[in-house]
Amino acid sequence: MENTVLIPTDLLPKNRKFGSGPSSIRKTSLAKLADSDLMGTSHRQAPVKNLVASLRHSLAELFSLPDGYEVVLGNGGATTFWAVAASSLIRERSAHAVFGSFGAKFAQTVSGAPHLKDPAIELGGISARAQGQETASDIALLPGEQEGIDAYCYPAHETSTGALSPVQRVAGGLNLVDATSIAGGVQVDISQTDVYYFSGQKCFAAEGGLWVALASPAAQERAQEIKEAPGSGRWIPPVLDFSVALKNSVKNQTLNTPSIGNLILWEDQVQWMLAEGGLAAMEKRTRQSSAVLYEWAASRPEVCPFISNPLEQSPVVVTIDFKDIDADTVIAQLRANGIVDIDPYRALGQNQIRVACFPNIEVADTQALTACLDYVIDRL
Incomplete structure (x- = not known):
């Protein structure tokens, strides 16, 4: 795409897949499938x-x-x-x-x-x-x-x-x-x-x-x-x-x-x-990742969570509205840097991103995603 914002490689997440389905698959699972x-x-x-x-x-x-x-x-x-x-x-x-x-x-x-x-x-x-x-x-x-x-x-x-x-x-x-x-x-x-x-x-x-x-x-x-x-x-x-x-x-x-x-x-x-500790451990992982995104949304005046009630905010799929920024532009810039599938649900018709925080998503990668969002938004 024209005028691509190149994100420094040290900011990029290791796993750049954040889709809400199909979701990111662990490489060890893929290796087991291959074998x-x-x-x-x-x-x-x-x-x-x-x-x-x-x-x-x-x-x-x-x-x-x-x-x-x-x-x-x-x-x-x-x-x-x-x-x-x-x-x-x-x-x-x-x-x-x-x-x-x-x-x-x-x-x-x-x-x-x-x-x-x-x-x-x-x-x-x-x-x-x-x-x-x-x-x-x-x-x-x-x-x-x-x-x-x-x-x-x-x-x-x-x-x-x-x-x-x-x-x-x-x-x-x-x-x-x-x-x-x-x-x-x-x-x-x-x-x-x-x-x-x-x-x-x-x-x-x-x-x-x-x-x-x-x-x-x-x-x-x-x-x-x-x-x-x-x-x-x-x-x-x-x-x-x-x-x-x-x-x-x-x-x-x-x-x-x-x-x-x-x-x-x-x-x-x-x-x-x-092996990781069952549902209690999985919920801990999802809530840690989603908290990163909700806290990021609270830190920027240009964005806000689509679900305003904290008790009703999902720990596994986070939707964030963009106020004065074109979300499609941000999504396209991230995709050009290899970060994929944060598009909103197609039928919802909102100016927003949707990010999966399923158990396979590491907190460090969610943190890296917000850093990349900051980098792109600040340069648009």
Whole structure:
């Protein structure tokens, strides 16, 4: 690009990838993938099934899974899981907290299901403001015990905005919690959920193409109940049938062929997390990195956090608004220096940057990123 600001090499981070998904992968994981003999072998045979068993066991350990809960794997990402929930977990009507793009997309998926009633939607600050409403908080909290509601759905975290929501049980139905981009980055009490679901391309530093759900006995029973309901007339294709995913998972396999490379990366990352100290250690890492960015934003009058309430600021994805500076110009300058993927969420339409602080991001690299931001901004 013309008029490139050349950042001194001693300021540059060692790892220059800060994308919110796909996320930065540890080189040791990539080396393990390159050395593996599992690639190109049958996923129905013992070596791959043993890998799946190890991943399921390790995830259960990482999340201190309560008795009766199961680690369920399915083909497709978290977006596919919304269709799974609409097909085989929501009985008649769901309620949705919407405070960003991904919560809205889940509600839209359910709205299009012909066998379900229109969902009840609680709009939080970001989504409500977009429709001209005023709210005191960026986060929509769902009221429980709503008549006719059998499933309560909310994101634990919005990847699009970097907004954090408390994970707490809503009474009166199944609790389906979207943890796509925060699972593995913070501590959580899984007993407060019935389905805590996520993908691998965020904190777990793998690839897309698989969803994982930590499912309570109530969720397992609900899927079977819906499948066996007489005269329901509901068509559930196997790939969207949660009971089929559960049946395969306890056999340490998926319904259809998975990405074996993805499983290798995912399992290696979980083993690393456990060796480093589990979720407590991962949360310490993410909060240290994100604190660097929030403190940097507080130090410069030209920028401010997109999420103003500190209690709702994400430790894993930080969004920062630019006031009198063109964020696209800053992003382009950093990319020209090899620092990539701090672009904002495409559909949000904000003049901002979005920076991942997943467990693989070292605090020193986040500190180097802010130094590079200072260097570029001061020279524009």
